[in-house]
Amino acid sequence: xxxxxLFFGLxxxxxxxxxxxxxxxxxxxQAGTKAPAETMSGxxxxxxxxxxxxxxxxxxxxxxxxxxxxxxxxxxxEAGKIYRDNCAGCHGAEGLGDGPVAKDLDGAPxxxxxxxxxxxxxxxxxxxxxxxGEMPGWQDVLSDTQIWSLVHYIKTLxxxxxxxxxxxx
Numbered sequence: 099x100x101x102x103x104l105f106f107g108l109x110x111x112x113x114x115x116x117x118x119x120x121x122x123x124x125x126x127x128q129a130g131t132k133a134p135a136e137t138m139s140g141x142x143x144x145x146x147x148x149x150x151x152x153x154x155x156x157x158x159x160x161x162x163x164x165x166x167x168x169x170x171x172x173x174x175x176e177a178g179k180i181y182r183d184n185c186a187g188c189h190g191a192e193g194l195g196d197g198p199v200a201k202d203l204d205g206a207p208x209x210x211x212x213x214x215x216x217x218x219x220x221x222x223x224x225x226x227x228x229x230x231g232e233m234p235g236w237q238d239v240l241s242d243t244q245i246w247s248l249v250h251y252i253k254t255l256x257x258x259x260x261x262x263x264x265x266x267x
Contacts (some may be wrong), residue, residue: 156224163220167246177251180244185210188233192256203232211255221247 155161167173182191188203193211200207214222219232226245229235235243 099245103265140217153160154225154230156221160220160224161221163218163223165219165223165246165249167243169250171246174251174254177244177247180240180248181251184236184250193252205231206234214249214252219246219249219253222252 130186186197188195188197188207189210190200191209193209195207195209198208221258223245226240226248227235227237227242240248
């Protein structure tokens with residue numbers, strides 16, 4: 099279990115990192131290039147998902163959803179285990195899209211650390227639930243509470259991952 103001091107430090111880190119990521123994304127938008135978080139490959143699995151060449155965006159009604167799950171150290175620890183078991187293989191331990199399986203995929207996994215800082219909780223929840231291309235949808239595997247907790251965890255990357263390492267326990 100992490101201490102309250104560490105927990106609030108992680109939350110503070112997430113709020114500090116968000117403006118940095120947004121300015122990075124804004125730079126790419128002005129330059130006419132795509133930031134790593136906007137690059138996602140694969141084929142669309144359902145009619146509600148966009149083709150790979152377009153920006154992958156949740157429907158408007160999903161984007162505006164607020165996370166109903168309160169952030170807690172217990173929830174972050176559970177979500178960290180879910181992330182390590184199901185997401186890190188492709189997205190990497192720190193969410194940079196550099197997991198050990200990434201090289202075997204047709205396209206590069208998203209840099210979800212950067213994506214998490216510039217996308218709404220509802221947008222991220224929908225993407226995790228629905229999946230796209232080689233990324234499976236998790237709505238039939240994880241509960242809605244687990245997915246929302248995973249959104250909290252992703253928004254703390256990579257700071258929480260560092261704190262979760264055995265040498266920091």
